[in-house]
Amino acid sequence: MSYVAVYPIATADTPNKVLTHVDDIRSILAEHGVRFERWQPSPVEKGASEAEMIEAYRAQIDALGYAAVEVIRVENDHPQKDRLRAQCLAERTYSEDHVRFFVAGQGLFTLHIDDYVYGVRCEKHDLLIIPAGLPHWFDMGENPHCVTLRLFDTAQGREPKLTGDDIAVRFPELDD
Numbered sequence: 001m002s003y004v005a006v007y008p009i010a011t012a013d014t015p016n017k018v019l020t021h022v023d024d025i026r027s028i029l030a031e032h033g034v035r036f037e038r039w040q041p042s043p044v045e046k047g048a049s050e051a052e053m054i055e056a057y058r059a060q061i062d063a064l065g066y067a068a069v070e071v072i073r074v075e076n077d078h079p080q081k082d083r084l085r086a087q088c089l090a091e092r093t094y095s096e097d098h099v100r101f102f103v104a105g106q107g108l109f110t111l112h113i114d115d116y117v118y119g120v121r122c123e124k125h126d127l128l129i130i131p132a133g134l135p136h137w138f139d140m141g142e143n144p145h146c147v148t149l150r151l152f153d154t155a156q157g158r159e160p161k162l163t164g165d166d167i168a169v170r171f172p173e174l175d176d
Contacts, residue, residue: 002038002126004028005119005172012117012170029120032113035129036120044103053103057149060127066099066151076143088138089173091165096157098130105145108174111136117171135163141174 004025005015019025026036042056050071054061061069074081091112100109106123112135122128130136140146152158 001121002123003119003121004036005121007117007119007171009115009117009167012172015119025120029111029118032111032118032134033131034111034118034120034134035127037127039101039125039127041125046104053147054149057101057103060101061149061151064099064129064151066097067153069149069151071103071147072100072150073147074140074144075147076145078144081140081144085140085142085144088140089168091135091137091163091168092160093133093135093163094130094157094160096132096153098132098134098136099128099151101127101149101151102147103149104147106174107141107144107146107148108139109136110139110168110171112165112167117167119172121174132157135165137168139174 001020002025003018003020006017007015019028022038029036039060044053044056053071054069074084102122102124104124106121109120109122109128111118120128
């Protein structure tokens with residue numbers, strides 16, 4: 001189930017709000033320029049190629065207007081899953097919007113907005129667009145199942161800039 005949990009930075013162990021309804025998630029994130037949508041399912045069979053996944057969502061991808069798309073796939077048997085997870089758990093920003101659409105599985109994007117942290121659990125058919133410059137981190141979990149489309153405009157826009165803040169270690173991860 002998709003949700004957003006809102007934590008004051010001072011109380012990382014207890015959210016002051018948890019929203020599970022898509023319209024509520026969309027509304028609270030939109031207040032901060034973050035876009036959340038649930039796309040209508042397209043027929044993508046298990047084991048589909050990257051090209052088939054992209055083509056299945058071509059109309060929605062084109063409507064967003066980004067220049068490029070790539071498939072990011074991390075499953076539990078991925079040989080570098082632990083290293084990839086550790087890298088993603090560091091707070092970062094991007095010079096472009098950070099756009100992810102979940103084809104399968106789930107993940108937890110955590111957004112650092114002023115004195116609050118927003119844990120956004122995304123799952124299959126969820127689109128999340130984090131505006132350029134907004135600090136955040138991502139957790140795919142200890143046993144990942146995460147297949148996403150990542151949209152971007154330039155190769156430089158895909159590269160994270162780490163903030164150096166260790167805030168991520170204080171907040172719940174996907175498996176908590």
